[in-house]
Every structure is written in C-alpha cells, then in structure tokens.
Amino acid sequence: MQNDSQTVGAAGEFGVIDRIVTTAGADTGGEVIIGPGDDAAVVAAPDQRVVISTDVYVEGRHFRQDWSSAEDIGHRVVASAVADIAAMGARATSVVIGVACPAQTELRWLDSFSLGVRDECATAGAALVGGDMSSSDAIVISVTALGDLGGHAAVVRSGAVPGDVVAVAGTLGHAAAGLAILSRGFRSGKAFIEAHRRPQPPYAEGPRALAHGAHAMCDVSDGLLADLGHIAKASGVWIDVAGGSFEIPPRMAEIAGALGADPLQWITAGGEDHALAATYPADRVPEGWHVVGEVREASTEGPRVTLDGAAPEVTGWTHFGDR
Incomplete structure (x- = not known):
C-alpha cells in the first residue's frame, strides 16, 4: 500500500517515477510501441513526420499552489502543450513530462498531479510515455507533446x-x-x-x-x-x-x-x-x-x-x- 505522507526525497527518484507511472497509467496502444520503463519510449510516426511542442511551467510564475490543486496543475500543463499540437492542425499522440521539485514535496501532491495528467491526456487522446525527475527549490514542470498530421501539410x-x-x-x-x-x-x-x-x-x-x-x-x-x-x-x-x-x-x-x-x-x-x-x-x-x-x-x-x-x-x- 502506498504511503501518502511520504516525501519525494524519502521515496527516491525511481520510486517516484514508478509511482507516477502507476498513478497516471502507461498506454501502449495506438502509436505507442514502447512506453515507460526503458531509457526512452518508442512511438510510431505513421505520417513519417512528428509534430513536437514543449512548455515549461515554473511555480510562482505560472502557477500557485494556493490557487490551484496539484490535479489542476496536471490538467493545465498538459492542456498547454497539446493545444500547440492542435494549432498545427495535428492530432496529439503522446506526452513526456519532466518534474523538478523540493525533496520535501509530499507524494500525495505528486499523486494528485499525476491524476490530472492522466485525465487531461485521456481528454486530448494522447498517451503519457515517459519523463524524468529532479530536485529543485521550487516546482518546475516541463511537458513535451508529440502529434501526427495524418499525411496533411501543417497549418503554419x-x-x-x-x-x-x-x-x-x-x-x-x-x-x-x-x-x-x-x-x-x-x-x-x-x-x-x-x-x-x-x-x-x-x-x-x-x-x-x-x-x-x-x-x-x-x-x-x-x-x-x-x-x-x-x-x-x-x-x-x-x-x-x-x-x-x-x-x-x-x-x-x-x-x-x-x-x-x-x-x-x-x-x-x-x-x-x-x-x-x-x-x-x-x-x-x-x-x-x-x-x-x-x-x-x-x-x-x-x-x-x-x-x-x-x-x-x-x-x-x-x-x-x-x-
């Protein structure tokens, strides 16, 4: 049973990553050939081109924890990146997320964040296929979204x-x-x-x-x-x-x-x-x-x-x- 009061620092990098994958889910359907668990994910590119967008969110600059729950933040960061894929005329296929946070961050916060990521990915039709963790003085989140144009020219x-x-x-x-x-x-x-x-x-x-x-x-x-x-x-x-x-x-x-x-x-x-x-x-x-x-x-x-x-x-x- 997961210990909700445990911190990120106590759980360690790989324990945290495993927890995110368990909470957010790992989709290996659609374009995802190899999901989380290896050094890198493998995602099919039926169009032979990949549309890519990255967004960075910094606590205090882009979000505040007294205004938004961790689940809200999970929704928001995925929405921001995937909207850029849609703006090219493409359909989102997968998402990669990097999270840096203080060691004292509670795992329950990360669980809630992961649920938001999972649900927004489901809404957007994208799969969470990987990411990374690091420590920092404030929470910093990077989201990279990938998409497919279905054989059409991008709208630029x-x-x-x-x-x-x-x-x-x-x-x-x-x-x-x-x-x-x-x-x-x-x-x-x-x-x-x-x-x-x-x-x-x-x-x-x-x-x-x-x-x-x-x-x-x-x-x-x-x-x-x-x-x-x-x-x-x-x-x-x-x-x-x-x-x-x-x-x-x-x-x-x-x-x-x-x-x-x-x-x-x-x-x-x-x-x-x-x-x-x-x-x-x-x-x-x-x-x-x-x-x-x-x-x-x-x-x-x-x-x-x-x-x-x-x-x-x-x-x-x-x-x-x-x-």
Missing part, C-alpha cells in the same frame, strides 16, 4: 493572406477573468476560476481547421492580439480585430465592473484559455468558429494587429515583462 503562422477572415474556436477571456478574481483575493465567479485552473482547449478543432482549408492558425496562450501578432509578422499582413464581434457574458461584465476592469481586454489580451485562432477564406469557416476580424494588406507601418483599426493599449502576456 505564415499562411495568412489578405482577404482572409479571422475566426476563433473555444473561449476567450475566461481564464483571464479567473486570474483577476484570484489576484484580488475573491472567490466568486467559480466558472472563471475553473477556466484559469483547468483550461479546455478545443483539441479536435485543430485537425478540423486543417480539413476546412485554414491558411494560418495559432493557439491563444498569451492573448488573442499578441498571438495574432505572430501570424501577422510571419505572414507579412495587417490583421484587424473587431471589438464588436465579441459577446461579453453578463457574469463576466458584472465581475469586471466589480474589479474595475475592462472585460473586452480580458477577451482580447488575456491568455491561457488556449482557444484556437485561424485565418480562412471567407467561405470556408467551419461551423462553430466565430469570425472576429479580417486580414488586410500590410500598410506602410508593416505587419501589425489592430483593434477596430487602432493600436491596442494591451496585447497580452510577455514572459520577461513586468506582469
């Missing part, structure tokens, strides 16, 4: 062309609202807090966007305007987002009013919902995607993103900024 940032429309699948602003609520020490607005703790990326919409002829696509992790900025720069175009295209949920507006915040800014500049934003020919937008802007020829100002034709005050998160 550089494909947007003037005349395209910009459309979004998934929610925007919910995680930012949740972060604002938590930052002010409030606890009302449970749905938004949960969106911050456990984002729900529209994984299936990535391959669906590819099938419908999306020209360019990205995961909205740093903020819609900021992430569309990557598409604008890579494609050499001007993207204009229409502020009036967004429907602000009444509860979000109510919370924003109480906090003295602008809900439209949460929607256009708040990240971590991991929605997908893509550009399409106007007649190819899939049902369920919401048109929010258009792609234009770059002006003399060069590639850029505007909100209602003007430069926005805030575009999104910057990893080395003051936020």
Whole structure:
C-alpha cells in the first residue's frame, strides 16, 4: 500500500517515477510501441513526420499552489502543450513530462498531479510515455507533446493572406477573468476560476481547421492580439480585430465592473484559455468558429494587429515583462 505522507526525497527518484507511472497509467496502444520503463519510449510516426511542442511551467510564475490543486496543475500543463499540437492542425499522440521539485514535496501532491495528467491526456487522446525527475527549490514542470498530421501539410503562422477572415474556436477571456478574481483575493465567479485552473482547449478543432482549408492558425496562450501578432509578422499582413464581434457574458461584465476592469481586454489580451485562432477564406469557416476580424494588406507601418483599426493599449502576456 502506498504511503501518502511520504516525501519525494524519502521515496527516491525511481520510486517516484514508478509511482507516477502507476498513478497516471502507461498506454501502449495506438502509436505507442514502447512506453515507460526503458531509457526512452518508442512511438510510431505513421505520417513519417512528428509534430513536437514543449512548455515549461515554473511555480510562482505560472502557477500557485494556493490557487490551484496539484490535479489542476496536471490538467493545465498538459492542456498547454497539446493545444500547440492542435494549432498545427495535428492530432496529439503522446506526452513526456519532466518534474523538478523540493525533496520535501509530499507524494500525495505528486499523486494528485499525476491524476490530472492522466485525465487531461485521456481528454486530448494522447498517451503519457515517459519523463524524468529532479530536485529543485521550487516546482518546475516541463511537458513535451508529440502529434501526427495524418499525411496533411501543417497549418503554419505564415499562411495568412489578405482577404482572409479571422475566426476563433473555444473561449476567450475566461481564464483571464479567473486570474483577476484570484489576484484580488475573491472567490466568486467559480466558472472563471475553473477556466484559469483547468483550461479546455478545443483539441479536435485543430485537425478540423486543417480539413476546412485554414491558411494560418495559432493557439491563444498569451492573448488573442499578441498571438495574432505572430501570424501577422510571419505572414507579412495587417490583421484587424473587431471589438464588436465579441459577446461579453453578463457574469463576466458584472465581475469586471466589480474589479474595475475592462472585460473586452480580458477577451482580447488575456491568455491561457488556449482557444484556437485561424485565418480562412471567407467561405470556408467551419461551423462553430466565430469570425472576429479580417486580414488586410500590410500598410506602410508593416505587419501589425489592430483593434477596430487602432493600436491596442494591451496585447497580452510577455514572459520577461513586468506582469
């Protein structure tokens, strides 16, 4: 029987790894040929190409244990990495996770984290195939996700062309609202807090966007305007987002009013919902995607993103900024 009060340091590296594999499960179906237990995993690549994305989460910078449970964090880190796979138009196949943590971290925390990883991998259709453990002063988590394009060309940032429309699948602003609520020490607005703790990326919409002829696509992790900025720069175009295209949920507006915040800014500049934003020919937008802007020829100002034709005050998160 597992000792829930034991620490990571007492269990040792290999004991901890065995525990994670037992808790999170080791899938050897689908593309997984050899899962955890050897020096490396072996995953089939039917397409003969592998889509790869890595995310790093640092305690205190990307998550707080007083705001999120270990299980929440497990969900969140997998969602972040796999959303990037979907943004290429690919289907996730497998995930590798590295965890560094203090030796006094209790195994019950790691068990809960592993359950979150297991459940989010199941939602995304990916298998946990391996990882690594190390010690550190704070918890640091690295997640690498792999995916398959099914024989199709990837949807990249550089494909947007003037005349395209910009459309979004998934929610925007919910995680930012949740972060604002938590930052002010409030606890009302449970749905938004949960969106911050456990984002729900529209994984299936990535391959669906590819099938419908999306020209360019990205995961909205740093903020819609900021992430569309990557598409604008890579494609050499001007993207204009229409502020009036967004429907602000009444509860979000109510919370924003109480906090003295602008809900439209949460929607256009708040990240971590991991929605997908893509550009399409106007007649190819899939049902369920919401048109929010258009792609234009770059002006003399060069590639850029505007909100209602003007430069926005805030575009999104910057990893080395003051936020």
